Amino acid sequence: MVLGLGGVALHAQPEGLWQGYDGEWGHVSRQLIALAEATPDEKFAWRPAPGVRSTSEVYMHIALTNFWLLSVTGPKMPADAKEGMEKAVTAKAEVIDWLKRSLDAVKTAHAGMKHEDLGRKVKVEDRDATVDGMYLRIAVHANEHMGQLIAYARMSGVAPPWAKE
Numbered sequence: 001m002v003l004g005l006g007g008v009a010l011h012a013q014p015e016g017l018w019q020g021y022d023g024e025w026g027h028v029s030r031q032l033i034a035l036a037e038a039t040p041d042e043k044f045a046w047r048p049a050p051g052v053r054s055t056s057e058v059y060m061h062i063a064l065t066n067f068w069l070l071s072v073t074g075p076k077m078p079a080d081a082k083e084g085m086e087k088a089v090t091a092k093a094e095v096i097d098w099l100k101r102s103l104d105a106v107k108t109a110h111a112g113m114k115h116e117d118l119g120r121k122v123k124v125e126d127r128d129a130t131v132d133g134m135y136l137r138i139a140v141h142a143n144e145h146m147g148q149l150i151a152y153a154r155m156s157g158v159a160p161p162w163a164k165e
Helices: 020-038 041-045 055-073 092-111 115-119 131-155
Strands: 002-005 008-011 121-124 127-130
Touching (some): 041 092, 055 092, 127 131
Antiparallel strands (some): 002 008
């Protein structure tokens, strides 16, 4: 279905868009997992230039940052999260497992929040923030790196699965 609105064509949008935080989080989570699963194992080591994160390092950065930012709001970091994992965990299956765990942790924690808890003050890197602000940062960060991973995928010959729709 295409609707015209002020000269702009609107197509049916993917599930989650414009449906608040949970809808947006579900959308970016599905895209991250779909792109990771569509990427061949050997492409997880691909990097656009020396000294730049590889594909697996970007996914691990997202996963570990999800857990860290979430920990600012209360939930603990996973006991098996260790220093240096961003570079050490490179196997596709293990990277996807960490990614899924982190995405689910954010989803579950947010679903358990009461509206009044979102305004609770927290400290992050010596700055004042709110729980709501931390969840916004988590979503923005995931989307920022989604764009990076789409570029990585296309540069290494992988089309995002939803691009075919």
